[in-house]
Amino acid sequence: xxxxxxxxxxxxxxxxxxxxxxxxxxxxxxxxxxxxxxxxxxxxxxxxxxxxxxxxxxxxxxxxxxxxxxxxxxxxxxxxxxxxxxxxxxxxxxxxxxxxxxxxxxxxxxxxxxxxxxxxxxxxxxxxxxxxxxxxxxxxxxx
Numbered sequence: 709x710x711x712x713x714x715x716x717x718x719x720x721x722x723x724x725x726x727x728x729x730x731x732x733x734x735x736x737x738x739x740x741x742x743x744x745x746x747x748x749x750x751x752x753x754x755x756x757x758x759x760x761x762x763x764x765x766x767x768x769x770x771x772x773x774x775x776x777x778x779x780x781x782x783x784x785x786x787x788x789x790x791x792x793x794x795x796x797x798x799x800x801x802x803x804x805x806x807x808x809x810x811x812x813x814x815x816x817x818x819x820x821x822x823x824x825x826x827x828x829x830x831x832x833x834x835x836x837x838x839x840x841x842x843x844x845x846x847x848x849x850x851x
Contacts, residue, residue, distance in 0.1 A: 761829055763822040768803035772821075775802075779825050789824040790817060 709717075766775060772794075776783040787794045792809050800808070802817045810816040 763825050766802075766818060766822060766825075768806070768818060769801050771798065771801055772805075773798050775821060775825075779829075781825060781828055785828070786821060786824055789820055 761779075763779075772786050772790075773783055775781075776786055783794065783798075787797070790805070790809070792805065797805060802821065806814065806817040
């Protein structure tokens with residue numbers, strides 16, 4: 709093998725190596741960026757006043773067990789409202805469930821889940837975050 713052929717082969721192999729490193733490096737950066745967007749689930753505290761109540765925060769990447777835990781609802785109630793079996797669906801996102809069971813109606817699963825959560829939330833007055841107090845009934849003394 710001549711010296712010029714050897715240089716061309718070496719340069720070609722180095723160039724191929726740089727392309728491979730660049731390709732997988734960009735894939736790694738993309739995966740890292742996607743990983744950082746996900747947040748851990750909120751701490752589970754059923755008696756806490758810190759439970760989530762805003763249904764507009766529900767996204768199609770969430771799963772039924774995640775939503776049930778976040779909004780303090782039984783998983784069974786959500787599956788019953790959706791009229792789908794729980795077996796094999798705990799790991800599927802709302803988008804995947806919609807694609808599988810409600811293909812003709814996009815967004816149906818999210819609408820049903822939001823409606824169930826709103827129907828099962830305790831009602832609070834918009835002016836105050838305090839727990840409502842029952843009115844006091846005064847009984848007049850008997851003569």
